[in-house]
Amino acid sequence: MALTGKLTKKLVENLGPGRHGDGSGLYLVVDPSGARRWIVRVTVKGQKNAKGAPLRTDFGLGGADVVTINQARDRALEYRRMAKQGLNPRFNATRDIPTFEEIAQQVHIDRMPTWKNQKHGQQWINTLRDYAFPKIGRMPIDSIGQPEVLMCLSPIWTDKHETARRLAQRIKTVLDVARSKGFREGENPITAIKDAGVLPKVKAKAKHHKAMRWQDVPEFYAALQGRSAMAAKALKFTCLTGSRTGEVLGMRWEEIDLPARLWTCPAVRMKTGEDHRVPLTDAMMEILEPLMALQSEVVFEGQKRHKSLSNMSMLMLLRRMGVEGVTVHGFRSTFRDWAGEVANVPREVAELSLAHKVGSDVERAYARSDLLDRRRALMDRWSSYVTRQPSDVVRLAGAGGSK
Structure with a gap:
């Protein structure tokens, strides 16, 4: 028997920006951009926060475009049961996390209407195919951090700097989308690498098209x-x-x-x-x-x-x-x-x-x-x-x- 709540499929598809409750700690979060994701708020039995109050935490359950309302309710119920037993869902829940390549391919499809032409769209995914997929393509999107990103960027950062720079931008986009869908948390590793100056500075050489006098x-x-x-x-x-x-x-x-x-x-x-x-x-x-x-x-x-x-x-x-x-x-x-x-x-x-x-x-x-x-x-x-x-x-x- 399916679980029930306040939200319906139609509401999930049409509600405006904000946090909309389904009941029992399950919420649909709609960003100003229109992105929709599920979260569940639970209180872990016996655990306290820094102020000594019961440990109440929000957990992402995935984007509403890939996780149905019934799946979100099932996962929310699983999280509440673990929390009631004193288990932190962050470390005990089992989730179907997509791979980096799966998210990247979906981002490419979603953005097809925005490319100036087909060639630009193909270049976008080809860069990831050539330099990212062989190393992190099959990894769960939530397990990719700075070391994994550096595996992709470091080998070409100096010799193919412009390519590496574009690769970094595209990896960042994929990871940002994954976070908006509830599959990641925390700072984007690309941002952290840039802010920390981990990779050496490369002085870009201006390329001029050869011209006739x-x-x-x-x-x-x-x-x-x-x-x-x-x-x-x-x-x-x-x-x-x-x-x-x-x-x-x-x-x-x-x-x-x-x-x-x-x-x-x-x-x-x-x-x-x-x-x-x-x-x-x-x-x-x-x-x-x-x-x-x-x-x-x-x-x-x-x-x-x-x-x-x-x-x-x-x-x-x-x-x-x-x-x-x-x-x-x-x-x-x-x-x-x-x-x-x-x-x-x-x-x-x-x-x-x-x-x-x-x-x-x-x-x-x-x-x-x-x-x-x-x-x-x-x-x-x-x-x-x-x-x-x-x-x-x-x-x-x-x-x-x-x-």
Whole structure:
């Protein structure tokens, strides 16, 4: 016969934040985030707390998404029986504790809708698969402390520091979720390791994408003009806009306002997580307008109908052209150098053109404008410079800085 109480399945699913009693010391705790977990409050017979009062303690019974109301009542009854016999449930209860890998896989599934794209989501779980699961994946989640975490981090902390740093963040997330579900207690070992300075400090080396000199861009662009492949059109557009590869290749026609000569790249494809407006120049429009005849959903269509070019298409084109030591992303740096050395525009105009965040959070809160008109003037000058005949560049490049 099932135990009964005040709560029902429907209430468990819909009650708001707070502590909701079922009776006999069993509570449903709903966090502000919406996470739901069971706890039971018992008084251990014959045991006293530091003040000499009866030892009354709360014990987690697991998250309400994995522990049903009847299971929670059964476990609460088991804890009360042990406490009545003078046994502390913390050391005597038997519980079904999930492993680290089980919780990690569930976290990955739960967060799938939040990833910017499938690749990012796969990278998240792959890091744990490669460096955490072989060592702690099968361990009960409540038995993982600092020594176990260090087994994962120490071997790669120096040689693969960026990977190790991301691994630490992801382990911390998994352990935090486990605690919210009632499977762990106490401080997160990642936090303790960081606060204690257990791992050595590693000075991160800035990695710069190899870029073409701005002086060489017009000659390179002229060579691109003689190519009709879609990858060449996408690469020309990338050079002119200073946009990231994913932003350009993911372009869809509904993002473009042709009368206003404006492309709005949506937040989902932006590194900043915010919409970014790109003014379209004459040279950019010359690339886009002929592509409308294809009637594709995407601007730069690949081999499959309504599907974009692959991420490697522009880089492979560079290699086929014999352009070595340069990356597609590097054209952003090329544009930035030109903007500072030749156009001599204010820093915020150049940085906003690249969709970089400028200033502190407070400064950005007050600086609401994206300086579109000033950026349009800058992009017009950049397009004019890039599309000039190479023979004219030496004569005209220096003049650009005085305008």
